[in-house]
Amino acid sequence: MTLHRVPQPDVTARPSWHGITRRHVVTGVLGAAVLLSPPAWTDDYWLQTLTATAIYAAVALSVSLLLGRVGMVSLCQFALLAVGTWIALRIGYATGMPFLVVLVSAGVLTGLLGILLGLPALRLNGLYLALITLMAAAGVTVVLAATQFPNGGSGVLGFSATAVGSTSRLARPGYASSDSAYYAVVVVIVALLFLLVGAHVVSKPGRAWAAIRQSESTAVAAGVSVVLYKLWAFALAAFITGVAGGLLAASGGGVTTYQFPTENNILLLAAVLMGGVYGMWGSIVAAVFVKVVPAVLQLWGISSDILLIAFGIGVIQTMLLSPRGVSAQIAGDLTRLAGRLKRSNKV
């Protein structure tokens, strides 16, 4: 999808790791301190909300990676999150391997599924890709409703309806059994996922994706393997989602299939579009929209249905007026504000 009036990034410019300055390091350290501070000043309610927000930021990142970087829309990332959760639970109950190993295996297996899902994307563009991924997502929802999440039962599905009091929840590692420690683990892992995507974007795959987004035929002419890099993008997006699924499986009081209705795929796309698909901040903004804002509204006693209306208006507004999303808008506003403050200081 080529959104209108978007200044396309300069493909010839080659960003790299060599440009890391002291400022980046300072920002990084400060950012880490802020991100890891909540356990010191919040209660359990907010800690769980923020944990969920971090997980959703990773899922949003996978959508924006596909849409913003490669120009492919996937309406099944939320369904893939459910698949990742299922795989993590299944492995967790079956083997009792260490938490991090389970996470990585869930990511890798979901990534393999992502490649399978990416195959149609080699032949389908735009609306048709959106449709086939939506159909796949709807299919996953139906299957999941029948299989349920593993809860320690026997057999391939690992679900037992008669097991008393057994919720589907992945065992947390010993060092992260408390909610606050688990929050820190989630934030670190999600930050690593963001870095992983960042490393891709500034290196060869990122340039290949940018070329594909601009024009597939030009990319082919320039010697970019469209097949390889499209599948790579899908695999990476699915890997991220799978790891996020594993994180979700161990958070809160367990997972149920009701948490994964098909419509959430649509909602996720809406949130990501509003947040902005051309940068990684957009994914964080999207997660805040989906998780933090409803939590605030709930505290104020306002129905989160209002939020759906706001989302709807926001999507249309984003599509028509500001295709770069809220994060870019805020950044632009702040720059303008800073400029104005500077000018008023001079006077």
Next chain:
Amino acid sequence: MVDLTPYIILGLAFGGVYSLSGVGTVVLFRATAVLHFASGAVGATGALVAWTLIEQRGTPDIVGYLAAIGVGTAITLGYGLLLGPKFAQRDALEKAIGTLGLLLILLGGMSVLWGNDARTLNLPTARLSIQLGSATVNGTQIAAIALALVVTIATTLFLQLTRLGTAMRGMADSREVTAMLGVPVRRVEATAWLFSGVLASITGILMTGLVGLDIASLTFLIIPVLAAAVMGRLRSLWITFGAGLVIGVMQSSLIAFDSVAEYRNITPFVLAIVMLLWLAWRRPLMTRV
């Protein structure tokens, strides 16, 4: 051998609803290139209006249903007139995402105004019932099948025989060329939106009669409907009609087989995925816009 007759009849009724809505989707897509994700939500809104008027206020049935169709049509036409032109130059995906926005607005609006309880609305057609072999068929089921057939025939004739229909077919090929030939494209598009709104509202009412009034399930009825439309390659009214019926019948017949009954709702999605893959490999020019 299980007697499948009751399941097939039930399936034909659901299939009729899929077909009806699918035909509306295809006509709108051909004329405006907008894949209307919100038509299920429009139908649900209309059905809630009818429910409020008939069950709460005690207005006569016919007034309630006409009001439902009026509201549904007004919403659809309003969106088409207000935002249709703004999206006209965008690609099909962006147009579709615009209607996703409408879907979310309607979904939120319905939840705020009516709450999320499940409701029932007894259609007058439900009182009629006929014994057909081992199955009992009620009027709503007959209405769904009959209406789908009538609308498909009427729309085909309309597109073939009238000036407006010819203009719509022209716009399906090229909006620009049709506009240059002096066809008032905006007016033709408005007609298509109007048609889509009427069909969406009728679908909503029929579906309420068949399965009850639940906001989310009526809204996301659009997904199997899109599956039917996709099987008609978003072009053919008759294949869409047939696909709707096939999906309905298959989905419903699978109830009879215990081993797969739980998975029956996957039917439309599997069929649509197969069709899309077939299109991708055999009609690459269509799917790689």
